[in-house]
Amino acid sequence: MTEAAIQRPGGPAAKGRVDAVQARLKKRYAQERRFKLYGQIAIIAALSFLVVLIGRIVSQGYTxxxxxxxxxxxxxxxxxxxxxxxxxxxxxxxxxxxxxxxxxxxxxxxxxxxxxxxxxxxxxxxxxxxxxxxxxxxxxxxxxxxxxxxxxxxxxxxxxxxxxxxxxxxxxxxxxxxxxxxxxxxxxxxxxxxxxxxLLRSDSTQPEQAGVLGAVIGSAMMLVVTAFLAVPIGVLAATYLEEFAPKNRWTDLIEVNINNLAAVPSIVYGLLGLALFINWLAVPRSSPLVGGLVLALMALPTVIIATRSALKAVPPSIREAALGVGASRTQTVFHHVLPLAMPGVMTGAILSLAHALGETAPLLMIGMVSFVPGVPEGFTSAATVLPVQIFIWENASERAFHERTAAAILVLLVFMIVMNLAAILVRRRFERRW
Structure with missing residues (x-):
């Protein structure tokens, strides 16, 4: 409302009301300007911390x-x-x-x-x-x-x-x-x-001969196991809970527990993997198989939550239209709803795998802290992964290993950036508009 529109004949009382409205407008505009300023300061601060962090890692590791x-x-x-x-x-x-x-x-x-x-x-x-x-x-x-x-x-x-x-x-x-x-x-x-x-050597007791090849291959093999288990199980579980499960106290209890599991500290999953997979099922210690199993348990809640959110984002009209032309409930979900939710599903899955890639605590609990000089030959062979390799080198007494710690962090960051870019590309590839 402009000042000309507010000012009308009516004497001092009207003039007072006009002044009050203008004061409130001025106050509101000042609040908006302050809010924008606070947002800009927050973005600048976040970018500054990021630049300092990346700059420190690059300056220490590029040599x-x-x-x-x-x-x-x-x-x-x-x-x-x-x-x-x-x-x-x-x-x-x-x-x-x-x-x-x-x-x-x-x-x-x-x-x-x-x-x-x-x-x-x-x-x-x-x-x-x-x-x-x-x-x-x-x-x-x-x-x-x-x-x-x-x-x-x-x-x-x-x-x-x-x-x-x-x-x-x-x-x-x-x-x-x-x-x-x-x-x-x-x-x-x-x-x-x-x-x-x-980039072409594995770990060594001599810094000049140490490399990250074994850790990179170990991380890739471990992620294969994690993806093979967490993604299909998580997507199917989320689909059942969102589209087929009856809404009662039992399903409400399951949903609460899934949300709580997503916030459980990662080291707890390491203790679970140690007791379940190593001590009970006798899965080889410090292998990509046991590491993938532990990280699959950790990634499952995130995959389920992301998949359910993607399914909820599909308009109800899609379901109603499919049912209206004679499709069964299963056909409606798997032929129409799930394909439309696939961008969100794949994005959540890839981001959960990227998060699992950077985990260290659960892997230390299952014995992946040991020195592994070679490249793993199979999923049950002894292996190390990039986060654990970084942990080992940072605790080494040789000064040159600290230099390689920063370089290994750069390799890990490149690995995670590639996975995040893959999530963006997958979302754009499968994205549909309705």
Whole structure:
């Protein structure tokens, strides 16, 4: 109502009413402006926290994807290698001697120089030599070049995270070792590049050799089990409760319990899985199968609630039209109602799986905290998953593992972003308008 429309003849009383209305309008407009301001402040604060969080993770973890490698030509001395049993040879010592020769340093009688240079290069080079000799014993007596990563502390020095100015007693590398690293880099012996090994290797006791491949495959296998159980069971249970179950005290009790189960702490599901699946049913501990079973129990309430909400969103006219042309109750639900509710059903299912992917507490209860160096070969093999891998690395004493913790978080975030994008695409693909 405009001011011109409010002002009418009537003396002081009318003038007073006009002033009161204008005051109320002014107050209401001020409240609306304050509400918009509060909303903008809330959005800015949320985005600021998100930027700080992501920025902190990226700044700490991006260096993991930078790899420093060195190529070392090693002479395979026939006098020191047993052709019939190559595994008995100390190939790490051969690599260390080749490195000392490259640096122009003579080893002492106690072998201190060899031990010092061994702390700069990964023992992966020694394993490479062993594999080469096993595959082709004729290499003995020749000079073979092997390439591998620098040790984690040496890589941290090249990345600027380990500084020479740090007191010697507070760093693991001596001044002499830092001098050697500077000489190797100045001579062009050390090359930097993308650390593909982080994505293609599994866990290791050595930070420079540790990767997330085993954890990624373990997470994927576990999600397959979770989806195979939670989605069909949850959708069918929700469909029955919403479309077929009689409305009485029993169904009301079931609905209340389902809503309560969605709020139960996840560690309780871990205790349930430990007692039910491991102690009673003897499912192999720390396997994708038992992890998927536990997470399926945890995801079921969310899938049921999301499916019921999607079914309720379908207009009653769809049901009435189907029944009016002679369709049975089952045909109405499965041929008309459920397909129209499918966008919401699939979105809820994918989001529940994404939530299950980030769970750690229930998996720790079923033994997935153990060290697993390889890739799981089956659903009953020992495996680890990304959240547990992050937990293990963060509690490791090696400083380089903390760097890999942040990088593993980035991999997990990418995994979850992909799943959320899949939920959006599925919703748009199946969405129908009526």
């Amino acid at each position: 993991t994807f930078v790899d420093y490698r060195i190529a070392v030509p090693v002479y395979l001395d026939p006098a020191r290698i047993d052709r019939s049993y190559p595994a008995g040879t100390n190939f790490d010592q051969l690599v260390a001697e080749a490195m000392l020769a490259r640096l122009g340093v003579a080893d002492d009688a106690e072998g201190e120089a060899s031990r010092a240079v061994t702390q700069l290069i990964s023992n992966d080079l020694g394993f490479q030599l062993l594999d080469k000799v096993r595959d082709n014993p004729d290499l003995i007596g020749q000079r073979v070049t092997v390439e591998g990563p620098m040790r984690a502390d040496a890589a941290l020095y090249y990345k600027g995270e380990l500084k020479r100015s740090t007191p010697a007693e507070m760093r693991r590398l001596s001044d002499l070792q830092l001098d050697w690293l500077d000489r190797l880099k100045a001579a062009g012996a050390v090359k930097s590049g993308f650390n593909s090994g982080f």
